[in-house]
Structure formats: C-alpha cells, structure tokens
Amino acid sequence: MKVFGLGKPRSKLGKFLDRHGISQQELVKKSKVNKATISRLCSGDAFQPSMKNAQKVIKAIRELTGKNVDYDDFWSM
Known part of the structure; x- marks a missing residue:
C-alpha cells in the first residue's frame, strides 16, 4: 500500500x-x-471547494473506489 502525505496536516x-x-x-x-x-482540499479542512469542483471530486472518488461518498463526508455546508 502506498503512503502519502507523511507529516503533513491532512483534511x-x-x-x-x-x-x-x-x-x-x-x-x-x-x-x-x-x-x-x-492540494488545498487535501491539506486542511479550512478550504471549501466550489460546488462544481466538489461534484467533480465526488464523482471521481466514487469511480476510483466504488464507494458511495457524498459532500458531507468531506466538507460541511
């Protein structure tokens, strides 16, 4: 398994x-x-994506993992 972001704050x-x-x-x-x-989305919880970018990221994650993730799993409204 690959390990990413060692020692960095992660969202x-x-x-x-x-x-x-x-x-x-x-x-x-x-x-x-x-x-x-x-990079900003992965490095801390302070950054909120635009709805357009959030939708693209969610769609990509669903395709990459097969998991039914949603906006609320990563960001608060």
Whole structure:
C-alpha cells in the first residue's frame, strides 16, 4: 500500500485518499480539477471547494473506489 502525505496536516479528503491508496495526482486526472485545488482540499479542512469542483471530486472518488461518498463526508455546508 502506498503512503502519502507523511507529516503533513491532512483534511478528511486527504485522509480518505491515504486510506484508499489514491494519490492526489490520480484524483487530479480523474476529476479534471486543478492540481493546486486538489492540494488545498487535501491539506486542511479550512478550504471549501466550489460546488462544481466538489461534484467533480465526488464523482471521481466514487469511480476510483466504488464507494458511495457524498459532500458531507468531506466538507460541511
């Protein structure tokens, strides 16, 4: 299993990716969301994505993991 983000603060999304062995780069490719945006989303819970980007990220995660994740799993309204 791959280990990502050692020693860095991780958001709920970042921790989820780590647990499932998904790299941020894989998520960038699958979601077509900017690399800097994915990086900010994974590095702390303070950053909230636009609804458009959130939908792209959720769709990509569902395709990569087969899990039925939702906005509330990673961000609060």
